[in-house]
Amino acid sequence: MAGQEKTLVEILEENNPIDLSKYINYVSAPQAGAIATFSGTTRDTFEGKIVVELRYEAYVPMAVRQIKSICSSARLSWNVHSIAVAHRLGPVPVGETSVFIAVSAVHRADALDACKFVIDELKASVPIWKKEVYSNGEVWKENSEFMERKQELGKTGCCSKKVEFEAHVTKGCCGSKVKVNDEAAKDEHQ
């Protein structure tokens, strides 16, 4: 099969903005008809408080390992071509991208669903932390996805949500659409 399947995971050190086009180019391939992306950007307010600064830190080797494991799980559930995941560390100015995910696939459903899976899993299990600094204090944020998953971590590994997602993947209606079109095309030729 032409165009090798690839996975790229990058945790970017301080002061390195995420170059979105780099990751989109990385996953693009002649056989991939779809590229789904997710870009997470930093907000300026939280519960009415003005955010002065946001800082990210990570347990880098484990974060890389965990993201790669999530990508492998995504490949088990969806027919994806390439995956790129980037997360920025250090201070991230408001409005800039802190996390970016690009997934390519032959068809868009696989790309979109796998992309959602990767960001959801990242938020639940990848050891990266964000501190929000306000004018009157600071706080380490906590992802609700992690709090829900906490008990399972270490027992079942990551990605226990996979099964749930798989249910959504099964072909819904319109499975015969292609056939109908084929027949219409045949009719035209006859």
Place this chain on the structure above:
Amino acid sequence: MDTIKIKTENINGKPLESECSCVKIKILFFARARDLTGLTEMPLELSSGSTTRDCLNKLVAKFPCLEEIRGCIVLALNEEYTTEDSVVKEKDELAIIPPISGG
């Protein structure tokens, strides 16, 4: 009380009272855990056969401030999530993972 129980449930074959055979491991603190302890990492010595739970107990005894996040942290042993029942080995790296907030 917990520790006594663990010691009696010994791994078969091994002598109960191993004369100070210790393991040295490395503890990593991140985010809130680092703010509370003031450390990014530290060495920790435990008797062999100790579990990650024993490590955590020892850390909380050393840094009582960790008590406030004990209920919401998870542990990672050598870069993989683990339970509190894993036995630690020489040169293991145990990370204290407070609630994450990536994304």
